[in-house]
Amino acid sequence: MSAFNELLATHGVSRRDFLKYCSTIGAMLALPSTMIPKIAEAIEQDNRPPVIWLEFQDCAGDSEGLLRASRPGVAELVLDHISLDYHETIMAAAGHQAEASKNATVEKYKGQYICIVEGSIPTGAQGAYCTIGGHSAEDILKKVGGDAAVVIAVGSCSAFGGLPAAYPNPTGAKAVRDLLPNKTVINLPGCPMNVDNLTGTIVHYLTFGSAPAMDRFNRPKFAYGKRIHDNCERRSHFDAGQYVENWGDYGHQQGWCLYKMGCKGPETFHNCPTLRWNEGLSWPVMAGHGCAGCSEPGFWDTMMPMYRRLPNVPGFGVEASALNIGTAIVGASAAIFATHGAVTVARNWKNVASAKADLREEIKEHSDDVE
Amino acid sequence: MASTVDTPASRPEKQYECAARRFLYIWEGPLRIIHWVNFFSIIILSVTGYFIHDPFMSSAQHPYIMGNVRYVHYLFGIIFSVNLLFRIYGFLVGNYFASWRGIPNPFNAKDRKNFWAFIRFYTFTGKETPHLLGHNPVAFCAYTLLFALFILQMLSGFALWAQNDPGSSLYAVTGWIFGLVSNQWVRWFHFLVMFLIGGFVINHIYSVVLFDFKSKSGEVSSIFSGWKPDRRD
Amino acid sequence: MAKKIVVDPITRIEGHLRIEAQIENGKIVDAWSSSTMYRGVERILQNRDPRDAWYFTQRFCGVCTTVHSLASIRAVENALNIKIPYNAEMIRNIIMGIQNVQDHMIHFYHLHALDWVDVVSALEADPAKTAALQQSISDWKFSSADYFAGVQKKISAFVATGKLGPFTNGYWGHPAMKLPAEANLMAVAHYLEALQVQKEIIKIHAILGSKNPHPQTFLVGGMAIPIDPNSQNALNADKIAQIIQYVNLAKEFVEQVYIPDILAVAPFYLDWAAIGTGHKNYLSYGEFPDDNRGYPNGFWLPAGVIENGDLSNVKPVDQQKITEYVTHSWYEYDGGDGVGKHPWEGQTNDKYTGPNPPYEFLDTDNKYSWVKSPRYDDKPMEVGPLSRMLIAYATGHKEVKTTIDYVLGQLNAGPEVLFSTLGRTAARAVETLITINKMSSWIDNLVANIKTGDYSIHNNEKWDPETWPASAKGYGWHEAPRGALGHWIVIDNKNIKNYQAVVPTTWNAGPRDPQGVRGQYEESLIGTPIADPERPLEILRTMHSFDPCLACAVH
Ligand code: HEM
Ligand code: HEM
Ligand code: NFV
Ligand code: SF4
Ligand code: SF4
């Protein structure tokens, strides 16, 4: 029995069911029935893992990212390396046909397929903030993600809640990991994710049969193991104290450090400086704008305001900067103790006056003695 | 040598005399050293920390300014932390005034009375200026909070430092913090605590000068010399 | 025999679109357009720094990934009365221009083409005949019989695996598919080529703005890419040369593949020049500031309003006439859901009243979508490339007029065929062509200005919020790939007090207004023939002709 048949058997699919499936495909493609054994053979030999790509509260930025893949290119990826059975933005089928092809993969390849999720999952309004084919995102995720071999959350929305979960999180948006706590979820945050990290993860998974080593936020270490700041080409300018002070100034033209313009490279773990984007062409700091911290959990609140170094207290707007709060604390203590001092001096004024008089008296007596 | 509430105000005849007939050695050498090492490292950590937050001088002033300022911050971060550990050790083995034995006991009626006497004094609601040889119980509370801030500052500082190598053992020890709050909040907190410490320092210096003046207990000089006048007669 | 069908999800679009349609005697007699996803970004924006807003709004959409950044910074610049340097204006034009070109290209080949092209039928094509077809329509380099045989081999090997991936369950063999096998094979080859080309030409965004999607380069007051021909860390001659390289690649592909494909395919689908019409009201805000008079003067493509298909009367646009209704959307308004609110007074208070999932049908008599219903002067408007092209055509815009007249000449038809599904698709192609041709003039302008020694890219005067007035309001307009985009902002005490976006797909995909007047998608579906209600390919054709983006529409 071939490995493939074994695999089918463990999932309760008999050889007969399988051939039936092949003939359905044949019919769908209007191929002669003599082709069926050929199809069966091809399927048996084909080792592309089926992939279901779900989109929930997303902007499709990660899907667009997929289209920018270059190693391998997206055409090669989709034709030769994976079987992208469901991806709303790309797939030919729509409506019931689309749902059918998703369900077929879930049933046929239970525990075998890769589930990729883009976008956060709303938990408010009984799921009505995001439905597909009348089903809530949460239900779809639990069903499709629950039966997957592995779940990959692409982009910060699915990895950490992302933009929809930013304060005040109007829809109760959650990350994949919150809803599939018992599943291996590989997080590839970034807004969007860098597609080379996705292909890297898939290749790793297919090569080693397991998820790559991950950090405490389930981010693969090969991509998120070091801070931007520690790999940044402008780091020597940071250490040297050479900073961009104004957009377009001499330092900006010379590629000095963007720290004072709010760069969040010092608190962001991502391989932007080494991997870069669009086939290694550039990355935010290289093009003159600071890092916004897009691969960190909650960055929409913690890394904002974007052009300042430290976050504000959420909900209080730009006034509640740490510096303002700190100055207020010091100012308030100074004011309290200055007042306390003034009151103390006022209350003791009489004593001080009489002490002074006594002193004069004593000095006088003393000088009399000397005389 | 239990502390007493001294009430010079109730003995007007002694008002302007030097009350002390002899001196007591209250703050031992190590404690005084710890106090002043602490003082200097906090000043340096605050200045360098603020610079890290807002590098207001540029390379025009110094060719490697941020690198050096961070070096000094980290160095004094270590000095401050070791000093802090010494102080904690002192809390276990030090003399009565420096150690846990001097902790005001909320179940002790006398300690409670003292506490309220100081509160009344600070809020101008009492007529008397209380006096104790060791820490007064209100100040003690402030010191406790302060040490909590110190420990958090140490932890957050080392956690921030460890980020440059998440594989390091330092990160293994401190990295759990980032599971609780994001590194931006750690940084935010580390920055804000500087101001809280600043607020304490204003309070602290004012209070010691106030007591020095009101109870004529030689407060200020005691932290240099260790001696305080014995006011218990 | 009436039947209500549901198409959910509408695929090959951005976002979550659901169409419910009533079919009688093989035709659509009524339709409801709904988006089933909401995030509430307008609420998330409240109380934030207006200078950060672009970064948030950019994430409305990762497909038209620059447009909300631009509209946002323009809104803030408008509110604070900031004039940006000429260099920044030209860099913005280049970024917008290539965005439109690349977005249209992806739309045509990867989102729309499979509505007209039968991939499976390509397997039967004769590669030699395909080569002859290709050579007859343009000088495109990939035109040999060997080349097409190779493509065909690749596809048939793929099909033979039985794992069709994204092509599973497509509408192969549908009676509405009309192309000969050779044209299908040629189109499949171009599908694959376009995948390659789109990721190359969009590298212009990476050069000017670090990455794509979501370039990180926008600033209130200018752009973040410094200019200095003598620095390796700034925009210099080398980078400009790279940009020109990618523009040339795009131009070659558009001229030799995209446009010839449209002209080759259209004759097989001329019936679609009378389907998918809609309200025939068209709106454009105008785009591409052409000179240094600054936004919003001196546009290359004009602003205007056309009502009821009357090309002889293009009216000026007045932003005060824009309102949004929520009568059939899952929101509530202070003051009742029957009133329209101007975006400065707009509200985004979501309140879901539809059926709880899982559900089969929406309650289309009441509220049924997360999209609001924008109206101009209380009328529904269509926005998009067709609107832009019609307004430019009607006002005598030189490039637009020449190109459209040429296309109409090829198809042997008058301008009225443009009010249709096919018209939308053709107008998008025309726009792609004239835009890619215009790109070099912006690059030239930029270079000429840098030559004068002007390297400025940002106006710092109002960067510090301390310089701002206590309160201000403004709006920023942009012609995005899918049409007229507006962001309205109210700033109070350095914070965002209110932020409202009225987006191209909001105009097109919105539900009915209080008068029961349908939205543009809904209206355009009326009368569409449906050959097989189980496989509603025709609905996809008209929907795709708008290039829907629902993440944009709802935000
Ligand atoms: C009283 C004690 C301290 C004060 C007032 C202080 C103050 C500061 C301030 C204001 C910052 C800048 C925060 C920002 O805006 O980014 C900072 C950063 C930092 N501090 Fe401290 N700090 C103290 C103790 C420590 C200690 C004990 C350590 C541990 C070694 C430490 C390590 C750090 C580190 C690693 C940074 C990040 C700086 C960088 O590398 O960019 N600090 N500190
Ligand atoms: C960064 C500034 C300072 C800090 C953080 C600080 C902290 C402390 C602490 C924690 C104690 C309790 C001693 C112990 O049990 O370890 C203390 C005691 C004392 N400090 Fe400071 N100190 C500062 C500056 C000063 C200065 C500038 C003076 C002098 C004017 C001063 C005078 C005293 C005195 C007199 C005591 C003994 C008061 C008592 O009875 O509790 N301190 N200080
Ligand atoms: N509708 C829309 Fe967009 C565009 N073009 C934006 O404004 O697609 Ni995502
Ligand atoms: S992570 Fe960013 S790019 Fe991805 S869906 Fe969310 S907003 Fe879009
Ligand atoms: S530009 Fe940003 S990441 Fe780079 S050195 Fe400066 S602060 Fe660090």
Ligand code: F3S
């Ligand atoms: S904003 Fe994101 S893309 Fe990289 S440089 Fe910063 S992590």
Ligand SMILES: [Mg+2]
């Ligand atoms: Mg809106």
